[in-house]
Amino acid sequence: MAKRPLPTEFIIERDEEKCIACQACVRMCSNDVHSYDPETDTVSSDSAKCVGCHFCETLCPTGALVIRRNPSEFKLNANWNAEVIKNITRQAETGGMLLTGMGCDKPYPIYWDYILLNASQVTNPSIDPLREPMELRTYIGRKPDKIEIQITNSKSQISNYKLQTSIPPQLKLETPILFSAMSYGSISLNACKSLAKAAREVGTFYNTGEGGLHRELYKYSANTIVQVASGRFGVHREYLEAAAAIEIKIGQGAKPGIGGHLPGEKVSEEISQTRMIPVGTDALSPAPHHDIYSIEDLRQLIFALKEATRYKKPVGVKISAVHNVAPIASGIVRAGADFVAIDGLRGGTGAAPTVVRDNVGIPTELAIAVVDQRLREEGIRNQASLIAAGGIRSSSDVIKAIALGADAVYIGTASLVAMGCSLCQRCYTGKCNWGIATQDPYLTKRLNPDIGTRRLVNLLRAWSLEIKEMLGGMGINAIESLRGNREQLRGVGLSDTDLKLLGIKPAGEAW
Amino acid sequence: MNYVIIGNSASGIAAIEAIREYDGKNKITVISDEPYSNYSRPLISYFLGKKVSLESVSFQEEDFYKDNKVDLILNNKATKLDLKKKYVILADGRKISFDKLLITTGGAPIVPEIKGRNFNGVFSFTTLSDAQKIEKYIKTNKVKKAVVLGGGLIGLKATEALIELKIKVTIVELADRILSATFDKKASGIIEAALEKIGCKSITNNTIAEIKGKNSKVKEVILKDKKKIPTELVIVAIGVKPNIELVKNRAINTNKGILVDNFMQTNIKDIYAAGDCCEAKDSLLNTNRPIAIWPVAKRQGKIAGYNMAGWKKEYQGSFAMNSVELCGIPTISVGESCPEKEGYQVLEYFAPEKSIYKKIVIKNKRIIGVIFVGDIERAGIYTSLIKDKVDTSDFKENLLKEDFGLISLPKEYRKHLVTGEVAIL
Amino acid sequence: MKKIIIREEYCMGCRLCEVHCLVQHSKTKNIIKAYKGEYPKPIPRIIVEEKGYVSFALQCRHCEDGPCLEACITGAMYRDKKTGAILLNEDKCIGCWMCIMVCPFGVISRNGEGKKIASKCDLCMGEKVPICVKNCPNEAIVYEEKK
């Protein structure tokens, strides 16, 4: 059979009693799933086209639509399951790599879910964040190992103290959560605006990814981390100067060792200008930086960027969490990075080969734990901040990441979900019904940045409140007292090796 | 300060409202020769057709005069003006002195010199009294047949009313088509056909030469071509002209109507005129001429009121337009809808089987007139394009499309419309 | 007064405003009955205009100097003193369509089915926020005080 039709992934149930044929679904679906028949004044749906983004279901004014997974099943087989059969069939037809979007969705252990937090009882008091200050402020950047103070007068009065050490450039975060790198191109300008405005409102940062900095985003530069990636798209003097910090992107959790590819169809006039490439050409980010084949090359780029910005802003490096992550991170810190972002296995992407996304890299929980430990053992933990990325889903993930040793976390997928994303994983098609991962003007307007901003701010506010509540419960009133404080964590159902790597005790074990 | 307004219809009422926006105190006196406190003249055909009750013909609430502290003098005609001493002399001899005077005497029906026009059963059709008289005559004489002279708007509205009363009507029109002032052949054709369908005949290129009667009641009309049409009722509705009787041959300048400037003031200070009785700016033709339609009368009255109260406001001019539903077919015509000379471009959609006709007249890239028959949705957008003299080059091809709307217009113009306020027509 | 502000850059063209407007102005105010059980079928008082990817919802702007107010020959069209909204007294309206002729936004329609009267936005009198605004999923129409 030249083309073997596969069971559709979803089925669309339309309650005819409730359907009023208003055609909102017809108008809104970018995949043309629904169609209206004026002769019968009815709407019908073609399930085969449905990607399961739930946009129509969300809009349907009568709740007439339900999108379900198709229960159609192959013969039960633990090895040759439906996904395997479908993938092989697709590849047999196309001869191509399978593409996907968002982060790894395979059921590898999510360590966050096997880690529990502590709380105070009797021996020390918990603190009520509603009544007492609770501090989440975090500084990202290189810290001096020691502070020297000159006492100008023999009397040791504080007013006579003179600082001899100056703090290298820092990013000040009012909550230890930043928005991950997502490029203009992979996401819409409205999505970028939402992130930028929310970062400004909350007092944190968003990251341009390798998409350059659109003119309209310059006004948020004080809350912008700009990325320098292997394609160097959109990198120019003004870009670097506008930024609050610079991040060299070596790798991405969803596709370690793989470059990026923005198809030419998405390179519109605006994107071409922002990325500084011709309209309609593919934007190919090479797998490696072709001027970085070694750690010393990285050092050169770090210092080239520091020189270019006169040592006024932190320069960090983002890597994917791979097997050797601890020594690599150590090398990066020694190469002069002011922060290291570690993107784990479950980090998101706009497009990646499925096989890479689902099989390469390690979970961020383990990566952060081993990197933090390694840097401390080497006595260089102060020299760089650690940002954990890749699959942070909730405030408890945030607080656990910080307790494991991260200074802050990057959230990407969570921020997209806040803006509407339902993880249909079809970002690479450019047909995102939610107006996020698309450049189609018909779709991008669906994301009103005012709403996007509000929802993102709400998310960060909610998470911050929860973090404060949990911190208070532990009797801690400043986030820095939790950072790397693994005594506040306990593992359940983890192997001894996992516990050792995470540097935490099993639940039930006292201090 | 004494404001005096002669006339109690659209302009007069609008003037009261305008004055009261700025001056809540000073005295306003309204003089009307009508017995009713106010009514909407366009509604008389609906009254006659029994679609609107006598109470509903009024367009202002009863306590309007009280609320606005207006002295209302009814059933008393202003007969003379003393411009020097500034007073109005009424039919009963009373003198009403004024500081500012507004003349809104409206229009008067044109009554042709036809032999036999004094027979009972021959009526004009401009006032509520006319309608009431007709109604009474029909009732008393059990009228079954009628002739309407004049296929203009008033004639047709009268026709429609009579048809509602199950009277068989024949329209006699001098021109080659009905509604000739605003409709072209195609538009008229649709209405004529619709009239025909309900048994109403339109005789064009003709007129009444003589009215014959019996026992002082009308019995038949004889047309120009000698054709005889038996009838029990004749309504003469060949048009109206400005009613300038009061000022004729006085110091106030008149032409067909009373001449006013862009502040609705006559050549005499403190004396204003508005509505059907005056000649004000036609912004389309760029001349002064009477435009006897309701919205224009209201607008002019309002402008006059503002200026009388001391707030200088300029009249931007208006142009002819009308909307009426005939035989269940809605129609709208605006501006120069039937240009006769060369130099115009006409866009058309004509579907007589659906009784739909759309016509857009363009001159120098700008729309100067439209006709919509059968489908009038969103007609106001075109009116506003005419008013704002918008260059249509960029969207001309969309003008007749079914989805034509603000979205078809240049973004800047649209934005102004959507977000901003609109100036009045 | 508060006005409905149109933000065409965020209108998705879903036309849910029309749906909800229709329901609001139906007899039953029940979405399914309004669509499936009411004759004549109610019509929305809001229009969504679409062309390419641009779209916006449009309803009576309640102009400060409303031409429809001047054009109305029956006094059916009036300004609500309390809210400043331009409303239509349906009992007085006789369907002369003068208002349609002069409305520069084209947002007054003929109520095609039942009594021949004009139909226009009434700002959902009695509701705190007009129903179209409340139900716009993307805040492409907002109800705000306008300077």
Add this chain to the structure above:
Amino acid sequence: MDRFHEKEISGCGILGIMDQKGKRFSGGDIVAGIASMRERANGLGGGFAAYGIYPEHKRDWCFHMMFENKSAMVQTEEYLRENYKIVKDGIIPTREDRSIKYRPLLWRYFLQHKEEKTKLHYDLTEKDFVIKTVMEINTKIPGAFVASSGRNMGVFKGVGYPEDIGRFYKLEEYEAYIWTAHGRFPTNTVGWWGGAHPFGLLDWSVVHNGEISSYGINKRFLLNYGYVCAFFTDTEVMTYLFDLLVRKHGLSFEVVADILAAPFWDDIERQPQGRGELLRTLRIAYGSALVNGPFSVIVANSSTMVGLNDRIKLRPLVAATSENRLYIASEESAIREVCPRPNRVWMPKAGEPVIGRLIEV
């Protein structure tokens, strides 16, 4: 239970008395004072630190040792002999006391540095070398524990109520210019002699009342600077923090207080620019040294006694002065017990250090 793998948690009573002119006085007062806070202890630990007690050996390192068995002592002595010149050693005198049930072998050594060792470990200062010695004995010789390792000072501690421990060690026979004391109320039942307070390292001694919620990060912060916390006690962490910040980083006690009990960001922002900048810098650089959770602590070295509370004062701390004496205690009663009419009594604010320095005469 393995004493090295359970962090100890305790509520406690603490007391410190200092003669700022360096005049030595007997241990009677400190024992009487701490005894008055018996309710703050539960008999599972008590101890004292005394400064100026060995004037005749004031240049020698004095190690107070606890041995659980003879072989521990043999191994320790071998180790010490290899690295130091043992000037003098002997049993720490004690008196029999019914309340003291079990006691390890208590021995003290007066040690001098060996020149050849200094050369071998040229990267270490003499003090660093002493610390290295202490760490190695504590972690590598089973049954051996260094209770104190300073000069002209010593730590006397054990399992029991502090007044019993004082009597046991015959403290009334010693004279010191700084005395600190600790009565312990551990919530775990493990009472071992080494785990009693004060904690001593070099001439540092720390008595502490509290439970540090930031323990996990303080410990790992210290790891970054080469300190390995072996005992899972807050007091140990506190001691190393003082050693790092005061001895190694050369910061004053006032500054250290601003690090350990850092002001809130809001307060920092309200400060005048220079001070604000200083505090901001300290917090950015030393955030992981912030000691979070309830504590009151008395830290002493040869020239200073410092009392400090956590940043929101979750544990009691009172200070008083009388003539040249500075008193710091958990409760005012303990001070009044030995100094009924002090010149001044005050409650230090959260994070506000009470610093007593030797006034040179």
